[in-house]
Amino acid sequence: MSAGVPEARQSRHFNNAVHGLRAFAALMVFGVHLCDSFNTYFFPHCEQLNEAMPYIKRFGTFGVELFFVISGYVIMSSLQRHSLSEFLLRRLVRIYPVFCFFTLAFFVLNGFLQLHQESTSVRALFLNLGFLDIYFGTPALSPNAWSLTFEANFYLLAGLGCFLFRKHATLPLIFLGVAALAFLARFPIAAYFLIGCLLYAIRHLQPASLPRRVEIAVFAVWCALAATADHEAVSPANVALLGATALLFFVMTTPKGTLARIAAWDSVFFIGTISYSFYLTHPYAYFPLRVLFQKIGLGTWNIGVAAPVYVLCIGGAAVVASYCVYRLLEVAPYRAAFGETVFRSPARREPRTVGVLATAASTVDGR
Numbered sequence: 460m461s462a463g464v465p466e467a468r469q470s471r472h473f474n475n476a477v478h479g480l481r482a483f484a485a486l487m488v489f490g491v492h493l494c495d496s497f498n499t500y501f502f503p504h505c506e507q508l509n510e511a512m513p514y515i516k517r518f519g520t521f522g523v524e525l526f527f528v529i530s531g532y533v534i535m536s537s538l539q540r541h542s543l544s545e546f547l548l549r550r551l552v553r554i555y556p557v558f559c560f561f562t563l564a565f566f567v568l569n570g571f572l573q574l575h576q577e578s579t580s581v582r583a584l585f586l587n588l589g590f591l592d593i594y595f596g597t598p599a600l601s602p603n604a605w606s607l608t609f610e611a612n613f614y615l616l617a618g619l620g621c622f623l624f625r626k627h628a629t630l631p632l633i634f635l636g637v638a639a640l641a642f643l644a645r646f647p648i649a650a651y652f653l654i655g656c657l658l659y660a661i662r663h664l665q666p667a668s669l670p671r672r673v674e675i676a677v678f679a680v681w682c683a684l685a686a687t688a689d690h691e692a693v694s695p696a697n698v699a700l701l702g703a704t705a706l707l708f709f710v711m712t713t714p715k716g717t718l719a720r721i722a723a724w725d726s727v728f729f730i731g732t733i734s735y736s737f738y739l740t741h742p743y744a745y746f747p748l749r750v751l752f753q754k755i756g757l758g759t760w761n762i763g764v765a766a767p768v769y770v771l772c773i774g775g776a777a778v779v780a781s782y783c784v785y786r787l788l789e790v791a792p793y794r795a796a797f798g799e800t801v802f803r804s805p806a807r808r809e810p811r812t813v814g815v816l817a818t819a820a821s822t823v824d825g826r
Contacts, residue, residue, distance in 0.1 A: 475722045477712050478728065480708070485737045488520075488741075493773060494511075494519075497769055503768070514687065518685045526738070527655065529655060531613070531658070532708070535659040537550075541557075543618050543622040547615070549741075552793055556738065556789070557736055560788055575598070587604070591608070592605070599796050603738055609649060617656070654704060655708075657706060673710060677707055679705055681703045681707040684699055724755075733785040736785040738787055745776070748772055748773050
């Protein structure tokens with residue numbers, strides 16, 4: 460791959476670096492789950508892992524917040540191009556098939572296995588399917604799926620807000636603003652959506668690129684805050700992390716910056732493409748393999764051998780499963796509904812091969 464960003468991976472509404480951040484956020488979440496399960500089930504007495512895990516968990520958790528910033532940014536672009544009804548329909552077709560599939564799958568499997576007895580009620584199922592679980596304190600019925608409720612509520616508020624603004628409906632817009640502020644006060648994590656929206660509004664201020672030393676410095680500060688801040692409470696550290704995230708996004712998503720070049724690599728671009736399916740699918744890939752590795756006594760192996768075996772096997776299985784879900788439950792419904800792929804491009808070239816799965820990248824471009 461050439462050092463520059465291929466023109467085929469550019470379009471008016473597509474930022475290559477933002478696509479790279481999708482991949483990075485998905486891998487952050489996957490990485491923490493992988494490390495946590497490896498530590499908990501196989502090497503619980505490894506002193507180095509035990510000391511590192513609190514930082515790894517906090518850093519991995521922040522992958523979700525990074526997804527929220529990305530959503531705020533790209534959704535503002537989508538709202539410029541579509542009516543309210545079309546926007547909401549596209550969002551529904553985009554996220555609901557995968558979400559619904561795994562929510563129902565978890566409900567059925569949990570009914571048989573009784574792993575989480577608090578998640579077996581039909582009431583919990585319908586609250587989850589209706590994106591209402593956060594209002595009733597109902598646990599999410601699939602790993603990672605809790606964040607989709609926040610996404611869906613943000614889509615609705617953002618869509619209605621843009622619609623009322625275009626109609627100059629002042630009074631309804633004021634009521635919606637009050638509702639949005641109440642939502643933010645109840646769920647402060649929603650501030651990351653707002654950061655994404657604001658960054659989209661000032662995108663014209665971004666330079667084409669910044670010095671690499673600036674990128675490295677901002678990234679290092681952000682990593683340190685993400686690994687040490689308490690994500691469960693509003694605190695000065697979290698406010699600092701919010702600001703650092705805004706700065707990171709602004710610095711790292713320049714169209715000709717380092718991340719844009721890295722995101723053009725086929726492997727990174729591919730993970731960005733399947734990132735949503737990867738985010739929801741990977742727990743179902745690592746759970747059966749974790750059980751298998753427990754049966755064969757992976758915890759008795761040398762940790763230097765066990766770690767790469769665990770990572771490669773589960774990582775490979777997660778990517779394969781996620782790609783299948785992406786094709787069946789993301790691409791197929793979206794194409795059936797709108798006659799186009801999830802990510803669109805006016806001019807695409809076939810990417811260089813990074814294995815059979817890399818052909819997925821040929822369908823990818825702006826949201």
